[in-house]
Amino acid sequence: MKKYSELSREELIRLLIERDGEDLGGIRITYPGQTPPWQIVRRVSPRAQRIDPKLSLGTEEQQASNLLIEGENLQALVSLYKYRGQVDLVLTDPPYNTGTDFRYNDRWDSDPNDPDLGKIVPADDGSRHSKWIRFMTPRLWMMKEMLRPGGVLAICIDHRELFRLGMILDEIFGEANRIGIINWQKTYSPKNNVGAKTHVSTSTEYVLVYAKNIDRAKTELLPRSAAMNQRYGNWDEDPDSWAPGDLTGRGADTHWGQVYAVQSPFTGELMWPSEGRCWAIERKKLKALLEQWGCTYTNKDFKDGRAPALVIKGSLDKAKSAAEAILAAGKWPVGYWRDGGKGHFRLKVYLKDVKKGIVPVSYWGDEEFEEPDAIESVSWDHEQSGHSQTGLNELGALVGKDHGFTTVKPLKLFKKIIQIWCPPRGVVLDPFAGSGTSGHAVMELNEDTGAERRFVLIEQGRPERGDPYARTLTRDRLESAITGRRFSKSGGSSISAMPLRAGFRFSRLMSKVDAGAVLALEREEMIDLLLTSHWDQPTRADGHLRRLPAGTHRHLFAKSTRGEGFFLVWNGPDQPSVLNRDAFRAIAAEAQAEGLAQPFHVYARISTYGGPNVEFYQIPTRILEKLGFNEAVGLYGTTPEPNEGSEESAA
Incomplete structure (x- = not known):
């Protein structure tokens, strides 16, 4: 036990709050078994790590950039001393205390070095909320310790613990450092189980975003370079500079309903997204863009097992004449046909719309705006940011459908958060890595944008206890993302996606150091x-x-x-x-x-x-x-x- 003269100013303030109950930061939450998080963290013994070359992937240089740790996350956070104060973004999706996903080791209160997972806390446990808070509080404290002065925490949660988590974060980070509460649309259709006990269908979840120091945190786009703007010009009579934009995106294997043909009014040809890609906007929006060329489109099912195509309704000759007249007039619609009508359907992306970033809003739902030329700090509807089923489909395509997860965050949701709050050469830490969505998002963003972000993932992974997520599920997803391996609905796998130029080290927490x-x-x-x-x-x-x-x-x-x-x-x-x-x-x-x-x-x-x-x-x-x-x-x-x-x- 330190003497008072040996305590730092911060430790003295903590001691005063603990002993005198003086309220220095607004409302404070209390609960049974409450212990100051810094006291718990101080009792946790750091662990040595051992790199497992057989479970690592990539060249030595690629492995050095990213880290997947198998071990208890509080012990791992305490052991990651070299990252303390160096992390730009903590992005994590902890257990929600639903009665099916949260484990609690009762011995952990007396010995925080006990790595046992404990038993699932059932929904009818009267102390489930205090157990969840006791579990989360020291981990949240260490997450703050890992952040740079301008670093940001983004933590996912649903309605069950939203209010309690918010109060804990207000206490640890300070209410003044709360950046926002993001409300994102996890489903876009109501559930049919609304009854006497469930009066409304829950279609949203939340991301609580806090800065370590809000005066030093940044929520903005990086400035566009002159080289980025040089590809914008005028290929028609449009007075505003624009560049060709793609209406398709990767993910054909998980978005089968977005893979269909559209008919050209110039040639009558049915044109498909290229191999492995799908249309990135809703069918009704794509149909509206096509119809700006003077013809009407309708759905047609060719009975080929694919989604119905969008074909021209009525005379092809009239459609061609109308389209050629619009082409000759000079100023083409936002959706245009390449090569004078002979090529594929593309999108005009205006420099005036992308030169300055769009401020993120707190509701990420069904919003209307022009398609950007890159995934930057804008708000997306569920087709772009994904929803819960998207996350499950993505994971199934990467590791097979028998992964056992019932809820997975969509990849694009995490990509958006990373782009907004982690600089291009920053470090992303996820202490509850689960299926590895955050690591996958970092690697894919690096591939898409040329950034050099790195990740540190922590997952418990206990093969002898039936929980081998770190070395199987988490690692397998990262490997599939890197190699381009994808699983079909029938269970077979092949290299069918674009490989990512990335790697990672697999490290296991070992004995006490x-x-x-x-x-x-x-x-x-x-x-x-x-x-x-x-x-x-x-x-x-x-x-x-x-x-x-x-x-x-x-x-x-x-x-x-x-x-x-x-x-x-x-x-x-x-x-x-x-x-x-x-x-x-x-x-x-x-x-x-x-x-x-x-x-x-x-x-x-x-x-x-x-x-x-x-x-x-x-x-x-x-x-x-x-x-x-x-x-x-x-x-x-x-x-x-x-x-x-x-x-x-x-x-």
Whole structure:
């Protein structure tokens, strides 16, 4: 227990609130078993991580960008010290406490290090709300700790815990830092189960959005570059500059009703979206655009197992004459036919409409506006932002229909949130990764827009307990997204979608970290820990190390993006680990052969060699420091080590 003189100003304020009940932040929520979250977090023991190469995917560079962690999320958040204060957006979809999705371990209150999932909390449990709050509060506290000063939390919830979650977030983040409550349309048709107990059909859910510091958070578009605007011009008599826009989008395998033909009034030909794509707007809106060419369209079912086509009603000759007259008049409709009527149906995207961003609104529902040329900060109707069934269809296409999930957030909903509140080179953290929607959204946005966002996903994943989501469902979805693998309705799979240029590391939370645990590691295990602990904040966007294949060097195990080498003098816990002149000569030779720059970064137990071209990291002290430990003050139960970095200690 710290003395008052050792407490920080923030800790003193927390202590005053706890002991005196002084209300410094408006209304505060109280509940049975309430414990200040910082006290719970302080008792959680950080864990070591072990990278599993067999479950990782992509090149070393691609793996270094993204991380999927298998383990209990509070322990993972505490262990991710290198990301603390570095995350741009926490985007997560926690359990909603529906009586079917929330587990609670009763032993967790007394020991927050107990990783047991616990039992499902039934809907008739009288303490279900307080259990949910006790579970969520320390995790929300750690989510705030992970954010940059201008970072944002976006957390999904439904009506069951909306009010309680809002009060917790007001208390942790401060009411003044609430950016908004997004009301998104999860269904677009009423349910038929409305009765005596259910008076209205629930068609919306919510996303609560809070800033760590609202004065530093940004909810705006990045400025458009001159190069982006150069593709806009005038190909007809339209006085406003425009560029060709696509009326189709990816997702034909999950949006079968949006794959159909439209008939050209110029040639009479039936034209389809290209392979793997579907129409991205509603049929009635597409029909209205087609009819601006002077003809009427109707639905026609060709009995071919596909959705009905939109065909011209009446004489094709009259339709052609009307369309050619509009083409010759000069100013074409917003929906136009390429190549003088000979090509596909496209969309005119006006520079005046996309040059400035559109401010997001709090209701993401059925709104009317022109189709943008890119997914930017605009509000979408359910066809564009998706709904609950869309999410299920997307997941089924990625991992097969027997995934067992009954609710999945649509991909486009998460893509929109990421684009609004995470910069193009930012970090997205999801502590309740579930099926991996947030990671998929990050990778797809990077592919679509050229951004370089990265993700960190955490999922419990307990194969021995029947909950292997991290290594099966979550990982499988990410793999399918990257490789382009898709499952058909019949259950077969094939590479039928565009692959994504991305990868990820799969890492497992291991035993409690302390000096003894570090010193007991074998060489490859030690390398895994070094790669996990390394984080270069000055070059945060590319601060990871690129691991070299095992067994290729005696000491060199990784390179940085600056061309510097990282070396390990370690052959196991029972072998000497000394950086001496002989070890340095071997290291220098390896560095020269690889063309590496100085200084040489060397990990070892003891150093008897010193020089300006060597940066020495003592094992285990420097490793623990990088993980957020400070053995000098004995945090987390560690014992201060003797000073072994001198000639005298080596002797």
